[in-house]
Amino acid sequence: MTVDIFSDIRCPFCYVGKKKFExxxxxxxxxxxxxxxxxxxxxxxxxxxxxxxxxxxxFSESKGIHLQQAKMMHEHAKNAGIEAGIEFNFDNQKIANSYRGHLLIQLAKQKGIANEMEEELFKAQFIDARNIDDENELISIGKNAGLTEDEVKNALNSDELKNKIAEDSLLARKIGVRAVPFFVFNDKYAVSGAQSPEVFLEVLEKSYEEFSAGSTGLNLIDSL
Structure with a gap:
């Protein structure tokens, strides 16, 4: 049975959701x-x-909020991280576009190590305070996940992988993804946000029971 996860490596609650789902x-x-x-x-x-x-x-400037409010929101995310087993390092995190990191994720999907790549990129962004838009940093991150230096360099210039990102963006719009993390179980049941492990387990059990009985869901993903 398939669980599809829409996620951004710049989103702390996506990291929390990953840990809770796991x-x-x-x-x-x-x-x-x-x-x-x-x-x-x-x-x-x-x-x-x-x-x-x-x-x-x-964050204060981009969201149009007071600095103190921005810090309070990060404190809320930090507490959510602690609950999930993550020690967020918000004080030192780098403001970096995640696009090139997603190129590595797309390559990692093809090589069967997407989960490892997601983890390494989340760790780089939120714990190690690395620049996930810097080529040298991405080479190091990619090697930690199981890619070679040449594979990383090629991925960062790959039109094929850029098209894969575009396809994911189109898919997200078609199924109505408005926020991440967003989970789709057996092409049928959607769970939005970093829910508790208990909620994820309940949906896993229900969707797998239907999957085992022959249900292929609603083709939310496969038909697009």
């Missing part, structure tokens, strides 16, 4: 029968990389 999957008896498919989704495709910019000041 906790549910660890408790799911048929976890070896689950295929996870990652889809690229950029919350801010026009963001300009500014690695030296203060992250709270940037």
């Amino acid at each position: 906790k549910a999957l660890d408790k799911f008896a048929k976890r070896d029968d689950i295929k996870v498919v990652w889809h690229s989704y950029q919350l801010d495709p026009y963001l300009q990389t500014q690695p030296d910019r203060d992250p709270y000041d940037f």
